Amino acid sequence: MHSSVKIFVFLIALWIPIETYGEEGSGIRAEQFIEVLSSEALTLATDTTLTSKDRLSKISKLLSEGFDMPWIARFVLGRNWRNASQNEREDYSRLFKTILEHSYSRQFTDYSGQKILILGHKLGRRDYIFVRSRIFDPVRSNIHIDVNWRLVPAGNSFKIVDIVIEGVSMAVTQRNEYASVLQRNGNSIPALINAMRKSLAKLEKHR
Amino acid sequence: MGNLGLKSKNSVAKRFAVVLFSLCVLLSGCKTITNISGDDPLEPLNRSIFGFNEGVDQVILRPTAIAYKELVPVSIRSGIRNVLRWLNGPVIVINDLAQANLDQAKNDSLRFLMNTTSLGFIDIASDFDIKYKQEDFGQTLGSYGVPSGPYLVFPLLGPSNTRDAIGRVVDYFLNPFSYVGNANSRMPYTVSKNILSAVSFRSENFEQIDDLRSSSLDAYAKVRTIYRQQRRSAINNGKAPVNISAQDPSKLFEESLTFSNNDVKTVREVSRKQIKNVDTK
Numbered sequence: 001m002h003s004s005v006k007i008f009v010f011l012i013a014l015w016i017p018i019e020t021y022g023e024e025g026s027g028i029r030a031e032q033f034i035e036v037l038s039s040e041a042l043t044l045a046t047d048t049t050l051t052s053k054d055r056l057s058k059i060s061k062l063l064s065e066g067f068d069m070p071w072i073a074r075f076v077l078g079r080n081w082r083n084a085s086q087n088e089r090e091d092y093s094r095l096f097k098t099i100l101e102h103s104y105s106r107q108f109t110d111y112s113g114q115k116i117l118i119l120g121h122k123l124g125r126r127d128y129i130f131v132r133s134r135i136f137d138p139v140r141s142n143i144h145i146d147v148n149w150r151l152v153p154a155g156n157s158f159k160i161v162d163i164v165i166e167g168v169s170m171a172v173t174q175r176n177e178y179a180s181v182l183q184r185n186g187n188s189i190p191a192l193i194n195a196m197r198k199s200l201a202k203l204e205k206h207r
Numbered sequence: 208m209g210n211l212g213l214k215s216k217n218s219v220a221k222r223f224a225v226v227l228f229s230l231c232v233l234l235s236g237c238k239t240i241t242n243i244s245g246d247d248p249l250e251p252l253n254r255s256i257f258g259f260n261e262g263v264d265q266v267i268l269r270p271t272a273i274a275y276k277e278l279v280p281v282s283i284r285s286g287i288r289n290v291l292r293w294l295n296g297p298v299i300v301i302n303d304l305a306q307a308n309l310d311q312a313k314n315d316s317l318r319f320l321m322n323t324t325s326l327g328f329i330d331i332a333s334d335f336d337i338k339y340k341q342e343d344f345g346q347t348l349g350s351y352g353v354p355s356g357p358y359l360v361f362p363l364l365g366p367s368n369t370r371d372a373i374g375r376v377v378d379y380f381l382n383p384f385s386y387v388g389n390a391n392s393r394m395p396y397t398v399s400k401n402i403l404s405a406v407s408f409r410s411e412n413f414e415q416i417d418d419l420r421s422s423s424l425d426a427y428a429k430v431r432t433i434y435r436q437q438r439r440s441a442i443n444n445g446k447a448p449v450n451i452s453a454q455d456p457s458k459l460f461e462e463s464l465t466f467s468n469n470d471v472k473t474v475r476e477v478s479r480k481q482i483k484n485v486d487t488k
Contacts, residue, residue, distance in 0.1 A: 103422040167440020173432050180428030195424045202421055 027121040030129045030151050033158045037066045038116045038133070052105070059105045060097075068152060068159035069097050075161070076175045080182055080189060088189045095196040102203040116147075127152055128161075246357070247431065253360040257427045260365060261420075264409070269417075272409035286328040288407050292339050293319065293327025294400065298382045302342040306350050308444075311340070341441065344381065345374025349442035358431055363405075366434040 044050070044058055063069065073096040074081050084092065119132040131149040150162035150171075162171040178192060185191035247253060275284070296319035303312035318332040318339070325331065333339070348370050349355070356369030367375070379385055379397075388396065409416065423429045 099422070103418065106418055106422070166437070168433050168436045172436065173429060176432035177423065177425050177429045180425045180431075184425075192424075199422065199424050 026153060027123055027129055030131050030158050031118045031121050033151070034131045034133060034149050034160075035116070035118050037062070037160075042114060042116065056101060056105050060101045063097070063101055063104065066160050068154065068161050069093070069100075071152070071159070071161050072100075072171055073097070075171055076178050078175055078179060080187060080192075083187070084189045088193065091193050092189065092196070095193060095200060099196060099200050099203065102200070106203075124150075129153070129158070248357050249359065253358065254427050256360040256362055257430070259362060260360070261426070263363065264416075268405060268409050271406050272413060275406050276410045276413065284407070284410065285330075287403065288411065289322065289330045290327040291400065291404050291407060292330075293322050294384050295341075295382070296322070296327075297384070298344075298378050299340070299342045301381050302344055302347045302378075305344070305347045306342070311342070315340070315342075343371075343374050344377040345371035345438070346442050348374055349438070355435070355438070358435070366430055368438075371438065 041059075041062060044055060044062070047055075050058070070093065073093045076096065077084070077092065081089070115136045117134045117136065119134055121132065122130045124130055129151045131151065133147050133149065135145045135147055137143055137145075146166055148164040149160055150164070151158040151160055162169055164170070181192050181195050182188070185195075279287075296315065300312050300315045300319065303309075303315055314337050318337045321332040321335070321337070322330060330339070345368075353370055355371070359367045359369060359372060361367055361372070385393065385397070387393075419429065420426055
């Protein structure tokens with residue numbers, strides 16, 4: 001009697017982790033991942049004790065932990081990634097990350113004091129998981145922003161590869177913008193890297 | 208904004224015919240390239256108009272928006288925004304009906320009537336969870352699969368495309384408010400409505416627009432892709448897209464752009480109460 005209960009409990013214990021790491025479970029965990037990450041980000045934004053330099057370094061940490069930076073950088077460059085040399089890829093990836101950190105750090109300060117609500121998830125093709133959320137502005141309470149997150153599984157956790165704000169994808173926007181710069185400069189990667197350097201200098205001057 | 212390009216002393220109908228005709232010529236002239244709707248055949252011209260608009264923004268619109276934010280209290284500003292939205296109410300209902308979206312038409316009519324009690328100044332409907340949702344004739348055309356046509360940038364009015372430009376003209380004539388008053392009062396009404404819309408929009412999105420400019424490698428290309436994505440999302444209303452061009456690189460990410468309730472496997476539906484809680488926290 002006793003041992004059969006033990007076996008039963010043991011089996012249940014085995015079954016639970018299998019269930020939570022199954023398809024449905026990964027969606028729920030992805031929702032939790034976004035919930036934790038976005039509340040961390042929003043706390044960071046409302047923390048007035050931080051200097052802008054501290055904020056930037058914390059955002060940088062959050063970005064490298066939460067986002068699949070190499071994936072995003074590659075997606076944004078598109079087919080030109082293949083034409084780039086190893087050195088160019090490294091330069092580009094480093095600049096890309098720094099530019100993203102700067103623009104996110106600015107956006108975080110704009111979005112201060114907002115609340116996020118996780119609405120659900122969808123399992124997409126090729127391991128993609130989408131988490132649906134809504135951001136509320138306490139000042140203008142009748143306005144909300146729909147934000148969808150695209151994630152890929154990474155080990156025990158997830159990495160963000162795109163944020164879609166009111167139907168506008170950050171990754172697609174950047175990809176199209178960079179494609180235009182390349183197109184106007186005869187697909188020259190050094191020209192793009194140069195434009196990125198200029199843009200970064202402008203961003204650094206503005207803070 | 209509206210129809211600044213339509214101003215002339217001719218009759219309203221004549222202006223309509225001329226603009227519609229010229230847009231049709233433009234559209235048919237570009238027929239061979241409409242299938243690659245991702246393209247921008249008028250890019251050099253569009254870029255110079257974009258540059259002009261940027262200049263107007265720096266010299267006039269941006270400083271005006273700063274003054275507007277400084278001088279006008281936030282309650283008045285949101286009142287003005289509500290009135291501007293209310294003035295579009297009838298057009299939204301007509302377009303809901305044209306898209307055979309009866310539920311939305313019912314909601315938007317109710318919204319318009321409720322807010323009419325304050326001539327649109329107070330957004331009472333939002334308190335009853337009947338939110339503002341922009342619908343226009345460009346979206347209606349898009350919902351029936353009409354391609355966007357070439358991307359266009361208009362002086363002062365900003366980004367558009369042939370389909371949306373036609374939609375804009377049609378909306379003007381669909382709106383009963385366009386016929387209020389006599390011919391002499393209509394033009395000042397339209398002009399001031401457009402100016403106020405521009406200032407209100409600029410002040411509401413002040414940081415975002417400034418950020419967009421300072422963080423861009425190519426602001427023109429960025430605005431173009433944002434405009435296209437926003438319009439497509441508005442046309443789809445979160446449903447599966449009709450008519451995605453194969454050349455459009457954003458189709459790679461179409462899944463994330465077409466997030467509908469039906470797709471969500473576990474929707475933790477948020478009750479109105481929960482949302483209210485978040486609001487008041």
